[in-house]
Amino acid sequence: MSDRKKPANDGRATLGEFKTFLAEHGEIDYIDAIFVDMCGTVRGKRFPIEEAERIFTSGVQMPKSLYFFDVTGVNEDILGMGFSDGDPDAQSHPISGTIVPVPWASMKQAQVMMTMQDDDGAPLLLEPRNILANVANRLVDLGLHAVSACEFEFYVLDRERDRKNLPQAPINPATGIRETANEVYGITELDGFMGLLKEIDEAAAEQGVPASGATAEFAPGQYEINLNHEDDVLSAGDHAVMLRHLIGAITRKHNFVASFMAKPFANQTGNGLHVHCSLLDEDNNNIFDNDTDEGSDRLRYAIGGLQATLGDAMAIFAPNINSYRRFGPNLFVPVNAAWGYNNRSVAFRVPAGSPSSRRIEHRVSGADANPYLVLAAILAGMHYGIVNKIEPTEPAEGNACDVMDDNIPFYLPSALKRFRNSEIMREYLGAHYVDVYAETKMLEFDKFQRTISPLEYDWYL
Numbered sequence: 001m002s003d004r005k006k007p008a009n010d011g012r013a014t015l016g017e018f019k020t021f022l023a024e025h026g027e028i029d030y031i032d033a034i035f036v037d038m039c040g041t042v043r044g045k046r047f048p049i050e051e052a053e054r055i056f057t058s059g060v061q062m063p064k065s066l067y068f069f070d071v072t073g074v075n076e077d078i079l080g081m082g083f084s085d086g087d088p089d090a091q092s093h094p095i096s097g098t099i100v101p102v103p104w105a106s107m108k109q110a111q112v113m114m115t116m117q118d119d120d121g122a123p124l125l126l127e128p129r130n131i132l133a134n135v136a137n138r139l140v141d142l143g144l145h146a147v148s149a150c151e152f153e154f155y156v157l158d159r160e161r162d163r164k165n166l167p168q169a170p171i172n173p174a175t176g177i178r179e180t181a182n183e184v185y186g187i188t189e190l191d192g193f194m195g196l197l198k199e200i201d202e203a204a205a206e207q208g209v210p211a212s213g214a215t216a217e218f219a220p221g222q223y224e225i226n227l228n229h230e231d232d233v234l235s236a237g238d239h240a241v242m243l244r245h246l247i248g249a250i251t252r253k254h255n256f257v258a259s260f261m262a263k264p265f266a267n268q269t270g271n272g273l274h275v276h277c278s279l280l281d282e283d284n285n286n287i288f289d290n291d292t293d294e295g296s297d298r299l300r301y302a303i304g305g306l307q308a309t310l311g312d313a314m315a316i317f318a319p320n321i322n323s324y325r326r327f328g329p330n331l332f333v334p335v336n337a338a339w340g341y342n343n344r345s346v347a348f349r350v351p352a353g354s355p356s357s358r359r360i361e362h363r364v365s366g367a368d369a370n371p372y373l374v375l376a377a378i379l380a381g382m383h384y385g386i387v388n389k390i391e392p393t394e395p396a397e398g399n400a401c402d403v404m405d406d407n408i409p410f411y412l413p414s415a416l417k418r419f420r421n422s423e424i425m426r427e428y429l430g431a432h433y434v435d436v437y438a439e440t441k442m443l444e445f446d447k448f449q450r451t452i453s454p455l456e457y458d459w460y461l
Contacts, residue, residue, distance in 0.1 A: 013094035013112060015056040021099045021110065028052075032102065032111040033060050033094065036128060038440060039071050039319070040370035042245045044114070060114060061089040067116070067126040068436050070444040071320060078439050090124060092116040098238065100207040104199075104249045113238060125430050128372035129237060135376040135428055136233045138383050144279045144287065146379055147359075149229040150240040152367050153271040154247060155264055156193065156221045157257040167264055169220040170256050179220035193223075196254045200225070203246045209239045219268035229276065231284075233375055240273075240371035262318070262366030263325035270326030270333065271367035275378055276351070278359035279386075288358040293341075295350065295358050297389075303348050303360060304392040305385015306378070307337040310347065310364065311408045312422035313377040315415040317365040319441060321448055324410050326366055329402050334364050336405035340396040350395075373429075373437075380428035416442050 022028070031052045034044035043066055047055060054060075065075040065082050075082040098113035116124040123130040139145060155167075158178075162168045169179040174192035197214050204211040210228040217224050227243060230236040244260060251258035263270040279287050279302070288299035318324055327333055334347035342352040349361040360382075365374045384390070409415040419425055420438040429437075 011096040013056060013096040013099060015053060017096060018052070018056045018094075018099060018112075025101055025110070027108065028101075028110050029107040030105075030109045031055065032109065033092070033114050034111050035062065035066055035092070035114050035116070036241050036370075036372065037067055037069050038128060038370060038373075038437065039069070040128075040241060040244070040368075040372075041069075041071075041073070042241065043069075044111075055094055055112065059091050059093045062092055062114075062116065063087050064090045064116070064124065064126060067124070067128070068440045070440055070447070072444070072447070076440065076443045076447075078436055078443070081436075090116050090118065095238075097235075103203045103206045104246070104253055125433055126436060128370050128376075129234065131429055131433055132237055132372040132376040132379075133234060134430070135379045135383070138428070139279065139379060142383070142386070143282045145231065146233045146236075146277055146279055146375075146382075147229050147231045148233055148236045148275060148277040148375060149227050150236065150243075150371055151224060151226045151272075151274040151276070152240070152244060152247070152260065153217055153222060153224045153273075154244075154367055155219070155259040155261075155271065156196070156223065156251060157259055157264070159255055159257055167257075167259065196251060196256065197223070199254070200247055200250045203250055204243060207242060207246065209243050209246065211243055217269065219265065222269065222271070231280065233379070237372040237375050240375075244367075244371075260367040262320065262323040262368045266325070269331060272326070272333070272363065273365040273367045273369055273371065273374060275362040275365065275374060276359050277362065277375075277378055277382070278357070279382065286356055286358055288360070289355045291355055293355070295355070298386050299350070299358060299360070300392055301385045301389050302382040303339045303350075303385065304390030305383065305388070306348050306360070306362065306381040307339070307385075307392050308390055309377070309381040309384060309422075309424055310337045311418055312425050313381065313419065314364075314409050315412070315419035315438065315441065316373045316377045317369055318410075318412070318415065319366075319369050321412050321445060323366045323368055324412060324415075327404070327410050329404060330399070331401065333401065335401050335410075336403065336408065337393070338396040338400035339392055340400060343396060343398075343400065345399050345401040346396050376429060377425075380424070384424060384428070412445055413442065416445075 032044050032046050068078045077083045092114040094112040102109040118124045158168045158170045171178050172192035212226045212228050215224050248258045288295050290296040338346040339348035340346045341350045409418050416438045426434050
């Protein structure tokens with residue numbers, strides 16, 4: 001057993017910590033106690049300042065079902081939980097280090113992240129953050145911890161739909177003309193939206209979210225914002241969730257819409273969530289580095305584990321029916337389990353750079369996925385590969401995203417079935433959680449299927 005501490009940020013925020021926050025930031029009107037559900041949506045309860053202290057003394061009671069809401073915010077009585085059991089509350093407490101101001105709010109406001117306990121006082125294993133903590137602890141038992149960073153692609157869209165009720169690119173504030181060009185890394189494309197991007201950057205800094213700048217991406221109105229690497233994987237997950245949340249809030253303030261939908265436009269590139277991850281030992285040595293360009297044996301084993309678990313974890317990486325529209329040949333989106341060095345066409349890329357910073361970039365997930373669960377599935381794959389010394393395929397050269405792998409489920413019901421039947425996912429994420437996730441998402445799919453689309457009227461009426 002390693003002596004390294006378990007992942008940080010799992011302690012309870014005290015009343016003293018809250019009072020220190022007030023002394024540094026001034027009095028507030030409201031504080032939000034926030035929770036992150038299965039879909040990665042931020043939910044919670046808002047307290048006036050007169051009631052704020054109770055969050056840090058007695059905690060907050062909230063229904064457990066919050067953690068298995070579907071994407072529409074509905075609990076479908078999952079496996080007898082919800083209507084059947086009376087929708088019981090559970091105790092939650094604030095997480096130390098997560099009290100931050102809410103700079104976009106119309107009033108003086110703060111927020112604190114909450115975590116929920118089971119009836120016996122243990123971490124509730126329906127909460128995605130707690131699922132990630134459990135997987136991270138498997139690495140700690142090997143004397144390892146992850147250094148990770150997330151990158152989000154997203155669209156800035158006009159608030160108004162077009163005449164066909166479809167989303168459309170925004171009107172550039174600087175030119176008064178709707179965006180039409182695909183100018184990846186274009187600076188001019190950033191100029192017109194610098195007011196928005198600057199406020200996102202400022203809000204991230206005020207909330208302690210380590211965002212590192214924006215780039216224009218492959219489609220009109222599409223951008224990418226990266227997070228810096230962090231050596232506490234729970235903090236990396238917290239910051240990924242909060243970055244997505246604050247981008248949405250600031251974008252609405254500027255009268256636009258931010259979309260993290262995996263594929264909002266059929267003929268434009270989709271939105272990805274790329275995760276960079278390395279593993280360090282107890283002396284903070286990167287175990288993927290052996291002073292060679294190829295990297296260590298354990299780098300290969302980690303990649304082998306990611307390859308072995310990719311199909312099983314697709315329901316996490318691509319959680320919605322729309323998520324699978326993002327995958328297709330020759331789109332710089334992984335369509336198989338290839339890996340390679342300095343090659344953006346693969347699923348698992350080993351970026352160029354110094355050997356000491358050797359890492360794996362996991363390029364499969366869509367921006368619509370839950371960052372906690374994505375990180376948990378990635379760490380599970382790495383752990384599985386290292387423990388079992390799984391050799392990967394040969395590294396790919398050239399274009400590796402031209403042929404789709406039939407062994408990977410690129411359809412939500414198939415991915416959910418594979419996920420539910422996966423002994424590996426059940427071992428790492430917990431059998432009960434795998435069942436709850438699969439059931440929630442399958443019922444969500446069934447709900448989608450009960451809706452008649454406009455295209456059906458065009459084709460069959």
